[in-house]
Amino acid sequence: MESIRELLRAGPGPSSSHTIGPYRAALLFRHGLAHEPVVKVRVTLCGSLALTGQGHGTDAIVKKALEGLSPEVVFDFETPVAHPNTIIFSAELEGGETITRAFESIGGGAIKPVGQPYQPRVVYPFRTFDGLKAWMEAHGETDVYRVIEHFEGESIFGFGSEMLQQSFDTLSMSLRQGGILPGRLQVQAVARQMYQTALKLPKSSGRRTMLISAFAYAVSEANARGEKIVTAPTCGAAGVVPAVLYYQYRECGRTFPELVKAFLVGALVCVFAKEEAGISGAVLGCQAEIGSAASFAAAALCYLDGLSVGQIEYGAEVAMEHFLGLTCDPVDGYVQIPCIERNGMAAIHAYTAYLYAKYIAPYKKAKVSFDDVLKAMKETGEKMSDELRETGLGGLARVVKC
Numbered sequence: 554m555e556s557i558r559e560l561l562r563a564g565p566g567p568s569s570s571h572t573i574g575p576y577r578a579a580l581l582f583r584h585g586l587a588h589e590p591v592v593k594v595r596v597t598l599c600g601s602l603a604l605t606g607q608g609h610g611t612d613a614i615v616k617k618a619l620e621g622l623s624p625e626v627v628f629d630f631e632t633p634v635a636h637p638n639t640i641i642f643s644a645e646l647e648g649g650e651t652i653t654r655a656f657e658s659i660g661g662g663a664i665k666p667v668g669q670p671y672q673p674r675v676v677y678p679f680r681t682f683d684g685l686k687a688w689m690e691a692h693g694e695t696d697v698y699r700v701i702e703h704f705e706g707e708s709i710f711g712f713g714s715e716m717l718q719q720s721f722d723t724l725s726m727s728l729r730q731g732g733i734l735p736g737r738l739q740v741q742a743v744a745r746q747m748y749q750t751a752l753k754l755p756k757s758s759g760r761r762t763m764l765i766s767a768f769a770y771a772v773s774e775a776n777a778r779g780e781k782i783v784t785a786p787t788c789g790a791a792g793v794v795p796a797v798l799y800y801q802y803r804e805c806g807r808t809f810p811e812l813v814k815a816f817l818v819g820a821l822v823c824v825f826a827k828e829e830a831g832i833s834g835a836v837l838g839c840q841a842e843i844g845s846a847a848s849f850a851a852a853a854l855c856y857l858d859g860l861s862v863g864q865i866e867y868g869a870e871v872a873m874e875h876f877l878g879l880t881c882d883p884v885d886g887y888v889q890i891p892c893i894e895r896n897g898m899a900a901i902h903a904y905t906a907y908l909y910a911k912y913i914a915p916y917k918k919a920k921v922s923f924d925d926v927l928k929a930m931k932e933t934g935e936k937m938s939d940e941l942r943e944t945g946l947g948g949l950a951r952v953v954k955c
Protein backbone atom coordinates (compact mmCIF):
# COMPACT_ATOMS: atom_id res chain seq x y z
CA MET A 554 0.00 0.00 0.00
CA GLU A 555 1.15 3.51 -0.73
CA SER A 556 2.81 5.88 1.69
CA ILE A 557 1.02 8.48 3.83
CA ARG A 558 3.20 10.98 1.96
CA GLU A 559 1.01 10.32 -1.08
CA LEU A 560 -2.10 11.33 0.84
CA LEU A 561 -1.11 14.58 2.54
CA ARG A 562 -0.18 17.45 0.25
CA ALA A 563 -0.08 21.19 0.80
CA GLY A 564 -1.24 23.42 -2.03
CA PRO A 565 -3.75 26.03 -3.17
CA GLY A 566 -7.45 25.44 -2.43
CA PRO A 567 -10.33 25.17 -2.97
CA SER A 568 -10.19 21.65 -4.41
CA SER A 569 -7.47 19.01 -4.35
CA SER A 570 -8.71 17.53 -7.62
CA HIS A 571 -9.66 20.86 -9.26
CA THR A 572 -6.82 23.12 -8.08
CA ILE A 573 -3.91 21.22 -6.46
CA GLY A 574 -3.94 18.44 -9.09
CA PRO A 575 -4.28 20.75 -12.13
CA TYR A 576 -1.70 23.14 -10.61
CA ARG A 577 0.83 20.30 -10.25
CA ALA A 578 0.03 19.06 -13.76
CA ALA A 579 0.52 22.56 -15.20
CA LEU A 580 3.88 22.94 -13.42
CA LEU A 581 5.00 19.57 -14.81
CA PHE A 582 3.95 20.58 -18.31
CA ARG A 583 5.71 23.90 -17.92
CA HIS A 584 8.86 22.14 -16.72
CA GLY A 585 8.85 20.04 -19.92
CA LEU A 586 8.69 23.20 -22.02
CA ALA A 587 11.68 24.87 -20.34
CA HIS A 588 13.92 24.76 -23.42
CA GLU A 589 11.23 24.91 -26.11
CA PRO A 590 10.43 27.94 -28.30
CA VAL A 591 6.78 28.19 -27.29
CA VAL A 592 4.44 30.30 -29.40
CA LYS A 593 1.06 29.45 -27.92
CA VAL A 594 -0.33 27.34 -25.06
CA ARG A 595 -3.84 25.96 -24.81
CA VAL A 596 -5.33 24.15 -21.80
CA THR A 597 -8.52 22.10 -22.16
CA LEU A 598 -10.53 21.21 -19.07
CA CYS A 599 -12.76 18.15 -19.54
CA GLY A 600 -15.45 16.34 -17.54
CA SER A 601 -15.95 17.61 -14.01
CA LEU A 602 -13.03 20.03 -14.49
CA ALA A 603 -15.13 21.76 -17.19
CA LEU A 604 -18.46 21.52 -15.40
CA THR A 605 -17.34 22.90 -12.03
CA GLY A 606 -13.88 24.21 -12.91
CA GLN A 607 -14.88 27.86 -12.94
CA GLY A 608 -16.44 27.69 -9.47
CA HIS A 609 -13.41 25.80 -8.19
CA GLY A 610 -11.02 28.29 -9.82
CA THR A 611 -9.29 25.66 -11.99
CA ASP A 612 -8.83 28.10 -14.85
CA ALA A 613 -7.27 30.72 -12.57
CA ILE A 614 -4.86 28.30 -10.89
CA VAL A 615 -3.71 26.85 -14.22
CA LYS A 616 -3.09 30.37 -15.55
CA LYS A 617 -1.07 31.11 -12.40
CA ALA A 618 1.10 27.99 -12.89
CA LEU A 619 1.65 28.92 -16.54
CA GLU A 620 2.19 32.63 -15.89
CA GLY A 621 4.17 34.25 -18.69
CA LEU A 622 2.97 31.76 -21.29
CA SER A 623 -0.47 33.44 -21.60
CA PRO A 624 -2.41 30.17 -21.89
CA GLU A 625 -5.85 30.03 -23.44
CA VAL A 626 -8.11 27.95 -21.15
CA VAL A 627 -11.03 26.12 -22.77
CA PHE A 628 -13.93 24.38 -20.99
CA ASP A 629 -14.83 21.28 -23.01
CA PHE A 630 -18.27 20.00 -21.94
CA GLU A 631 -18.67 17.57 -24.83
CA THR A 632 -15.68 15.27 -25.32
CA PRO A 633 -16.13 12.02 -23.37
CA VAL A 634 -13.18 11.23 -21.08
CA ALA A 635 -12.23 8.07 -19.19
CA HIS A 636 -11.63 9.99 -15.93
CA PRO A 637 -13.92 12.86 -14.87
CA ASN A 638 -10.99 15.15 -14.05
CA THR A 639 -9.01 15.24 -17.26
CA ILE A 640 -6.82 18.17 -18.30
CA ILE A 641 -5.08 18.47 -21.66
CA PHE A 642 -2.17 20.85 -22.32
CA SER A 643 -0.88 21.65 -25.76
CA ALA A 644 1.92 23.99 -26.77
CA GLU A 645 2.51 25.19 -30.30
CA LEU A 646 6.22 25.68 -31.01
CA GLU A 647 8.05 27.83 -33.52
CA GLY A 648 8.20 25.75 -36.70
CA GLY A 649 4.67 24.40 -36.20
CA GLU A 650 5.37 21.39 -33.96
CA THR A 651 2.84 20.78 -31.17
CA ILE A 652 3.54 19.18 -27.79
CA THR A 653 0.48 17.68 -26.08
CA ARG A 654 0.25 16.18 -22.59
CA ALA A 655 -2.92 14.95 -20.89
CA PHE A 656 -3.28 14.27 -17.17
CA GLU A 657 -5.95 12.93 -14.86
CA SER A 658 -6.39 14.56 -11.46
CA ILE A 659 -7.31 11.43 -9.53
CA GLY A 660 -8.13 12.92 -6.13
CA GLY A 661 -6.31 14.37 -3.15
CA GLY A 662 -4.02 16.39 -5.44
CA ALA A 663 -2.55 13.26 -7.06
CA ILE A 664 -2.12 13.25 -10.84
CA LYS A 665 -1.15 10.75 -13.50
CA PRO A 666 -0.63 10.94 -17.25
CA VAL A 667 -3.63 9.65 -19.22
CA GLY A 668 -3.13 6.05 -20.29
CA GLN A 669 -0.42 5.37 -17.72
CA PRO A 670 -0.78 3.67 -14.35
CA TYR A 671 -0.56 5.72 -11.18
CA GLN A 672 2.80 4.93 -9.58
CA PRO A 673 2.85 6.08 -5.98
CA ARG A 674 5.50 5.24 -3.36
CA VAL A 675 4.44 1.85 -2.02
CA VAL A 676 5.72 1.07 1.49
CA TYR A 677 3.21 -1.12 3.32
CA PRO A 678 2.78 -4.89 2.76
CA PHE A 679 -0.99 -4.60 3.47
CA ARG A 680 -3.78 -2.39 2.14
CA THR A 681 -6.71 -3.06 4.47
CA PHE A 682 -7.45 -2.60 8.13
CA ASP A 683 -7.64 -6.39 8.51
CA GLY A 684 -4.17 -6.56 6.94
CA LEU A 685 -2.85 -4.04 9.47
CA LYS A 686 -4.32 -6.00 12.40
CA ALA A 687 -2.91 -9.29 11.08
CA TRP A 688 0.54 -7.73 10.70
CA MET A 689 0.42 -6.29 14.22
CA GLU A 690 -0.69 -9.59 15.70
CA ALA A 691 2.01 -11.52 13.85
CA HIS A 692 4.68 -9.10 15.08
CA GLY A 693 3.43 -8.65 18.64
CA GLU A 694 2.87 -4.94 18.01
CA THR A 695 0.11 -2.96 19.71
CA ASP A 696 0.98 0.62 18.72
CA VAL A 697 -0.19 1.71 15.24
CA TYR A 698 2.23 4.63 15.16
CA ARG A 699 5.18 2.27 15.58
CA VAL A 700 3.93 0.33 12.53
CA ILE A 701 3.94 3.57 10.55
CA GLU A 702 7.45 4.42 11.69
CA HIS A 703 8.61 0.89 10.86
CA PHE A 704 7.51 1.17 7.22
CA GLU A 705 7.88 4.90 6.57
CA GLY A 706 11.05 5.55 8.56
CA GLU A 707 11.60 8.02 11.41
CA SER A 708 11.44 10.98 9.01
CA ILE A 709 7.68 10.47 8.77
CA PHE A 710 7.37 12.36 12.06
CA GLY A 711 8.95 15.48 10.53
CA PHE A 712 6.69 15.19 7.50
CA GLY A 713 3.61 14.82 9.73
CA SER A 714 4.71 17.81 11.85
CA GLU A 715 5.07 19.99 8.77
CA MET A 716 1.62 19.02 7.46
CA LEU A 717 -0.12 19.44 10.80
CA GLN A 718 1.63 22.76 11.49
CA GLN A 719 0.52 24.06 8.09
CA SER A 720 -3.06 22.98 8.86
CA PHE A 721 -2.98 24.78 12.22
CA ASP A 722 -1.42 27.90 10.66
CA THR A 723 -4.14 28.02 8.01
CA LEU A 724 -6.81 27.51 10.69
CA SER A 725 -5.56 30.16 13.08
CA MET A 726 -4.99 32.75 10.35
CA SER A 727 -8.49 32.18 9.02
CA LEU A 728 -9.98 32.61 12.52
CA ARG A 729 -8.83 36.23 12.37
CA GLN A 730 -10.51 36.92 9.03
CA GLY A 731 -14.09 37.66 8.07
CA GLY A 732 -15.82 39.21 5.08
CA ILE A 733 -17.35 37.70 1.98
CA LEU A 734 -15.82 34.64 0.36
CA PRO A 735 -14.77 34.87 -3.29
CA GLY A 736 -17.25 33.96 -6.00
CA ARG A 737 -20.78 34.65 -7.13
CA LEU A 738 -22.46 33.07 -4.09
CA GLN A 739 -21.44 35.97 -1.80
CA VAL A 740 -21.15 33.61 1.19
CA GLN A 741 -20.34 35.31 4.49
CA ALA A 742 -17.28 33.96 6.35
CA VAL A 743 -18.44 33.23 9.90
CA ALA A 744 -15.64 31.27 11.61
CA ARG A 745 -14.35 34.31 13.50
CA GLN A 746 -17.80 35.14 14.93
CA MET A 747 -18.45 31.48 15.78
CA TYR A 748 -15.15 31.33 17.63
CA GLN A 749 -15.78 34.53 19.59
CA THR A 750 -19.28 33.34 20.50
CA ALA A 751 -17.99 29.91 21.59
CA LEU A 752 -15.36 31.46 23.86
CA LYS A 753 -18.11 33.22 25.83
CA LEU A 754 -20.04 29.98 26.43
CA PRO A 755 -19.69 28.15 29.76
CA LYS A 756 -17.62 24.93 29.70
CA SER A 757 -20.11 22.43 28.26
CA SER A 758 -20.61 20.11 25.33
CA GLY A 759 -22.25 23.08 23.54
CA ARG A 760 -19.04 25.08 23.86
CA ARG A 761 -17.04 22.13 22.56
CA THR A 762 -19.39 21.72 19.59
CA MET A 763 -19.16 25.39 18.68
CA LEU A 764 -15.37 25.54 19.07
CA ILE A 765 -14.74 22.45 16.93
CA SER A 766 -17.23 23.76 14.36
CA ALA A 767 -15.56 27.18 14.29
CA PHE A 768 -12.18 25.50 13.67
CA ALA A 769 -13.60 23.39 10.83
CA TYR A 770 -15.28 26.45 9.28
CA ALA A 771 -12.01 28.39 9.56
CA VAL A 772 -10.07 25.88 7.44
CA SER A 773 -12.93 25.50 4.97
CA GLU A 774 -13.29 29.26 4.59
CA ALA A 775 -9.53 29.53 4.00
CA ASN A 776 -9.97 26.84 1.37
CA ALA A 777 -12.75 28.82 -0.29
CA ARG A 778 -10.37 31.81 -0.42
CA GLY A 779 -7.85 29.66 -2.30
CA GLU A 780 -5.33 29.73 0.55
CA LYS A 781 -2.75 27.04 1.29
CA ILE A 782 -4.47 23.87 2.39
CA VAL A 783 -3.32 20.41 3.47
CA THR A 784 -5.32 17.63 1.85
CA ALA A 785 -6.75 15.65 4.73
CA PRO A 786 -7.60 13.84 2.57
CA THR A 787 -8.85 16.51 0.12
CA CYS A 788 -9.24 20.29 0.14
CA GLY A 789 -13.05 20.14 0.23
CA ALA A 790 -12.93 18.04 3.41
CA ALA A 791 -9.76 19.60 4.85
CA GLY A 792 -11.43 21.25 7.86
CA VAL A 793 -12.47 18.09 9.69
CA VAL A 794 -9.15 16.70 10.94
CA PRO A 795 -7.46 19.99 11.95
CA ALA A 796 -10.65 21.03 13.78
CA VAL A 797 -10.72 18.07 16.16
CA LEU A 798 -6.96 18.09 16.72
CA TYR A 799 -6.70 21.86 17.21
CA TYR A 800 -9.45 21.54 19.84
CA GLN A 801 -7.34 18.93 21.63
CA TYR A 802 -4.33 21.25 21.40
CA ARG A 803 -6.05 24.41 22.60
CA GLU A 804 -8.57 23.08 25.10
CA CYS A 805 -7.34 19.69 26.30
CA GLY A 806 -3.61 20.29 26.83
CA ARG A 807 -2.39 17.79 24.26
CA THR A 808 1.16 18.38 23.07
CA PHE A 809 2.05 18.92 19.44
CA PRO A 810 4.17 15.71 19.17
CA GLU A 811 1.26 13.66 20.56
CA LEU A 812 -1.01 15.22 17.98
CA VAL A 813 1.41 14.53 15.13
CA LYS A 814 1.43 10.80 15.93
CA ALA A 815 -2.36 10.73 16.13
CA PHE A 816 -2.59 12.70 12.87
CA LEU A 817 -0.40 10.11 11.12
CA VAL A 818 -2.40 7.19 12.52
CA GLY A 819 -5.59 8.80 11.19
CA ALA A 820 -3.85 9.36 7.86
CA LEU A 821 -2.91 5.67 7.63
CA VAL A 822 -6.58 4.71 8.09
CA CYS A 823 -7.46 7.18 5.36
CA VAL A 824 -4.93 5.58 2.99
CA PHE A 825 -6.97 2.36 3.35
CA ALA A 826 -10.00 4.34 2.17
CA LYS A 827 -8.02 5.76 -0.74
CA GLU A 828 -6.70 2.35 -1.79
CA GLU A 829 -9.82 0.25 -1.29
CA ALA A 830 -12.50 2.73 -2.38
CA GLY A 831 -11.47 6.29 -3.26
CA ILE A 832 -11.37 9.80 -1.84
CA SER A 833 -12.61 11.83 -4.80
CA GLY A 834 -16.05 13.45 -4.76
CA ALA A 835 -16.08 13.43 -8.56
CA VAL A 836 -15.67 9.65 -8.57
CA LEU A 837 -17.63 8.40 -5.52
CA GLY A 838 -19.54 11.41 -4.16
CA CYS A 839 -18.98 13.36 -0.95
CA GLN A 840 -19.04 10.16 1.15
CA ALA A 841 -15.56 9.52 -0.27
CA GLU A 842 -14.26 12.95 0.79
CA ILE A 843 -16.07 13.92 3.94
CA GLY A 844 -16.60 10.29 5.03
CA SER A 845 -12.89 9.56 4.69
CA ALA A 846 -12.02 12.78 6.54
CA ALA A 847 -14.36 11.79 9.38
CA SER A 848 -12.75 8.32 9.60
CA PHE A 849 -9.31 10.01 9.60
CA ALA A 850 -10.35 12.33 12.44
CA ALA A 851 -12.10 9.65 14.52
CA ALA A 852 -9.12 7.29 14.22
CA ALA A 853 -6.76 10.10 15.24
CA LEU A 854 -8.85 10.93 18.32
CA CYS A 855 -9.04 7.25 19.32
CA TYR A 856 -5.26 6.88 19.06
CA LEU A 857 -4.69 10.13 20.95
CA ASP A 858 -6.79 8.79 23.81
CA GLY A 859 -4.79 5.54 23.94
CA LEU A 860 -7.61 3.31 22.66
CA SER A 861 -6.86 -0.14 21.23
CA VAL A 862 -6.44 -0.88 17.54
CA GLY A 863 -9.92 -2.50 17.58
CA GLN A 864 -11.40 0.71 18.97
CA ILE A 865 -9.54 2.81 16.39
CA GLU A 866 -11.16 0.65 13.71
CA TYR A 867 -14.57 0.99 15.38
CA GLY A 868 -14.32 4.78 15.44
CA ALA A 869 -13.20 4.97 11.82
CA GLU A 870 -15.95 2.59 10.73
CA VAL A 871 -18.76 4.42 12.54
CA ALA A 872 -17.55 7.73 11.16
CA MET A 873 -17.72 6.45 7.58
CA GLU A 874 -20.85 4.31 7.87
CA HIS A 875 -23.17 7.20 8.58
CA PHE A 876 -21.97 9.22 5.62
CA LEU A 877 -22.67 6.40 3.13
CA GLY A 878 -24.65 7.71 0.17
CA LEU A 879 -23.63 11.35 0.67
CA THR A 880 -23.64 13.12 -2.69
CA CYS A 881 -21.31 15.78 -4.01
CA ASP A 882 -23.40 18.75 -5.17
CA PRO A 883 -21.55 22.02 -4.58
CA VAL A 884 -23.81 24.94 -5.45
CA ASP A 885 -22.62 26.80 -8.55
CA GLY A 886 -19.46 24.67 -8.45
CA TYR A 887 -18.02 26.56 -5.47
CA VAL A 888 -16.60 24.53 -2.57
CA GLN A 889 -18.73 26.56 -0.16
CA ILE A 890 -22.34 25.34 -0.05
CA PRO A 891 -22.75 22.69 1.37
CA CYS A 892 -19.04 22.08 1.88
CA ILE A 893 -18.12 24.55 4.65
CA GLU A 894 -21.01 23.66 6.92
CA ARG A 895 -20.48 19.98 6.10
CA ASN A 896 -16.94 20.14 7.46
CA GLY A 897 -18.29 21.47 10.75
CA MET A 898 -20.90 18.71 10.93
CA ALA A 899 -18.36 16.03 10.01
CA ALA A 900 -15.93 17.18 12.70
CA ILE A 901 -18.65 16.85 15.35
CA HIS A 902 -19.69 13.51 13.84
CA ALA A 903 -16.07 12.28 14.03
CA TYR A 904 -15.87 13.36 17.66
CA THR A 905 -19.07 11.37 18.38
CA ALA A 906 -17.66 8.32 16.56
CA TYR A 907 -14.59 8.54 18.83
CA LEU A 908 -16.85 8.63 21.92
CA TYR A 909 -18.75 5.57 20.63
CA ALA A 910 -15.44 3.76 20.12
CA LYS A 911 -14.37 4.67 23.63
CA TYR A 912 -17.58 3.87 25.48
CA ILE A 913 -19.49 1.36 23.34
CA ALA A 914 -16.82 -0.71 21.57
CA PRO A 915 -15.60 -2.43 24.77
CA TYR A 916 -19.08 -3.92 25.34
CA LYS A 917 -20.25 -4.64 21.78
CA LYS A 918 -18.58 -6.79 19.16
CA ALA A 919 -18.55 -4.88 15.90
CA LYS A 920 -20.61 -6.50 13.12
CA VAL A 921 -19.28 -4.15 10.44
CA SER A 922 -15.56 -3.85 9.84
CA PHE A 923 -13.82 -0.81 8.37
CA ASP A 924 -13.00 -2.86 5.29
CA ASP A 925 -16.73 -3.76 4.93
CA VAL A 926 -17.78 -0.13 5.07
CA LEU A 927 -15.22 0.79 2.41
CA LYS A 928 -16.61 -1.89 0.09
CA ALA A 929 -20.11 -0.48 0.65
CA MET A 930 -18.85 3.06 0.05
CA LYS A 931 -17.26 2.10 -3.26
CA GLU A 932 -20.31 0.21 -4.45
CA THR A 933 -22.64 3.04 -3.42
CA GLY A 934 -20.49 5.65 -5.14
CA GLU A 935 -20.30 3.69 -8.36
CA LYS A 936 -24.10 3.52 -8.44
CA MET A 937 -24.52 7.27 -7.91
CA SER A 938 -25.64 9.15 -10.99
CA ASP A 939 -23.13 11.50 -12.59
CA GLU A 940 -25.31 14.47 -11.58
CA LEU A 941 -24.44 13.78 -7.94
CA ARG A 942 -20.67 13.47 -8.36
CA GLU A 943 -19.22 16.98 -8.48
CA THR A 944 -20.75 17.98 -11.79
CA GLY A 945 -22.95 20.73 -10.34
CA LEU A 946 -25.96 19.22 -12.17
CA GLY A 947 -27.93 17.61 -9.35
CA GLY A 948 -28.96 17.80 -5.69
CA LEU A 949 -28.41 21.15 -3.98
CA ALA A 950 -26.47 22.39 -6.99
CA ARG A 951 -29.59 22.11 -9.15
CA VAL A 952 -32.21 23.16 -6.60
CA VAL A 953 -30.53 26.11 -4.84
CA LYS A 954 -30.53 29.37 -6.78
CA CYS A 955 -28.25 32.01 -5.35
Ligand code: SF4
Pocket residue numbers: 789790833834835838839840842843880881882883888889891892895943
Ligand atom coordinates in the same frame (compact mmCIF):
# COMPACT_ATOMS: atom_id res chain seq x y z
S1 SF4 B 1 -19.88 18.42 -1.59
FE1 SF4 B 1 -18.29 17.27 -0.49
S2 SF4 B 1 -17.10 16.21 -2.08
FE2 SF4 B 1 -18.31 17.80 -3.08
S3 SF4 B 1 -16.92 19.58 -3.22
FE3 SF4 B 1 -18.12 19.79 -1.33
S4 SF4 B 1 -16.88 18.82 0.28
FE4 SF4 B 1 -16.03 18.15 -1.70
